[in-house]
Amino acid sequence: MAEARDFQAAQYAFAAHIRDPEHRPAPSDVEERRMAIYRELFFNNISGFLADTLPVLHSLLPESHWQAMMRDFLVRHRCHSPYFLDIPREFLTYLEHDRGARAEDPPFLYELAHYEWAELALSVADEDTPAADPVPGPELLDAQLQVSPLAWPFNYRFPVHRIGPDYQPDAPPPAPTYLLLYRDPDEAVRFIELNAVSARLLALLLEHADEAGYSARQALETITAELDHPDPGVVIAGGRGILADWQHRQILFHPGESAD
Template sequence: MKSFQSVQRELTQFVRDPDHNPGPEGLEHRRLVIYRDLFFNNINGFLSNGFPVCRSVYSEADWDAMVRDFMTRHQCASPYFLKIAEEFLAYLQSGRGNNVVDPPFLAELAHYEWVELALDVANEELPDNGPISNQLLDSHFYLSPLAWPLVYAFPVQQISSSNCPDSPSDEPTYIVVYRNRADRVQFLEINAVTARLLALFDDGTSPKAIEVLATIAAELGAEVESLLGFGGELVTQLVELDILIIAES
């Protein structure tokens, strides 16, 4: 008689890849099909909900085939259900390979959708922000742990089933995805200069706004005074959106 572990292994092999594994002998095929469909439908439903735009650019048959391929070939490193989206992203980035049905933006779009999901379930909480000081430029700020600046070759925030670019944009797409104090995940399209500003606020030192603007001015070859007005408005906007946090004095 086969060991219990052998039967388990044959059952899981059938559930993952039923086209190439018959399942354990002696088990009614009807029951095996129930397990097969239950696992597939649960994972398919979770991925469809977690990556709705990715799902929308595929036919039903092509999407189902990709989910099955994920189940068959990807070895998940985590047993937690909430980690399935992260595992699927890893599969797309390193295990999927080239497939004629995949759009060229698939990996970037999936990453963008995963970021939204990851921020939605993140455990971090934002501290209370006091009022913005009249001495804004002398105040210290840091990047919210729930704000992720990102850069993509494709305009991922614009992609839909009716808008599927064939090639990257001429310029990179800069985005910051963030969760605010109302626990709503939002995104803000930014430019390269704002992305650099956020990076400077994320250096672990909680610098003053004036210090960051001075650094950017030097990098642009401009006088810092020329950036103070616009820079102050930008910092204020980023604080109001909960992207920048006012550091305690």
Template sequence: MANTPERLRTQQRAFTAHLRDPAQVPAPPGMDPRRVAVYQRLLFNNLLGLLSNGFPVCVRLAGEPAWSALVRHYFASHRCHTPLFTELAAEFVQWLQAQPALPHPALAELAHYEWVETALYQLQADPLPEPGDIDPLQVPLQRSPLAWPLLYRWPVHQLGSDDAASQPPAEPTGLLVRRDADGAVRFATLTSLAVHLLTLIGEAPGATGQQQLQQLAVLHHLDPETLTAPGAQLLQQFLRAGVIGPLSASP
């Protein structure tokens, strides 16, 4: 029959709509409810297991019942743009960031924090070469692609524990996430100014450390002289850790 392919597509869409949201969308007529239930459990449990394994601290913070309900809502309402399970976590983080209400107000930031570790571990990028003996104040700098400065409203590195904060603190939480030469992903706390400094270096590679510190002072309405000594020390620390390097040394 001429309309068979379209009819099949209609049936498939109706079936998958039911699998996504069985509580709201009825199954197409003529299907065995027991067999349909097998597909429902299989698909949802696969997604729930994948996201729970990828975001274990989020599960603890939200609680398993609320987490399961959240994943169910995601499954029913979101249309994925990737067929790859390895990229599904990134879409889930973006979806969380767009939700008006979550089981815990820090959940979207915490999910991003948990996702970062996997994303950085899988990132196809090389560390910066050894910088040699240089003065980071005087040479054009770049930030390593394996070093990510992050700023959160919530202390994401402390959430999920029994004494986790229920309200965001007055000051944001700055973090540096980097992948070392041995492949290990490590986290360190930073001040907001340090996060902003690394962000500037990443956004405008080629400026010297002195220029970056001057720009930072202007943006934060500070006296540039007050940043020179502590800024030079911080840049040296970043240089030794491979977080930044001279732009001319890039391969």
């Protein structure tokens, strides 16, 4: 039992040092040359994987900033999953709860990281694109339509899909950005920028997904009332066009026709 405790203590000391070599001493029974290899491999693997997962964010930060943030992530955060693909999700948790506000960080740091993480997460999601026969256009408004599990809506303060070397806003614009990420039948991850109306339509379809008989027409009538629109026909017609486009992209499907 004592040997097991000693071995566990040695493991903890080893892990603590490679996470935080500046403040945690190296195990005395490991050659420094070997320890340096372990430190470098550990740091470079984590940093490199996150750089590949968050390529836009990585490209916008000075390398010294990126390296310091990676080290702070390793020191402050404890991952709760043994899977490498879960590291970006853990990094988001670190940004949200552990890092705190830093003057050197761009104001869009978390949202851009989240957007890039979502692309990865959607690309490896286990769900399949529901197979279904298309609903004829005239019937779209009254059919019970479901949102594909591979269609993920998000709203951001910043237009994260536009951020890059030539566009790095210091403050969010007045209106939020609504994005719908989806995985198409060819397994490619794509996105659509929504406006407030189409985002509300999608939200209503998701909110009432388990409600038998709920239709897009009811959702559009709700939106018309919320907007106090003087011509409901305009909203209905515009909504029908949106639904047709979403069905074409297989973002929507009819549950009665879906394949197992």
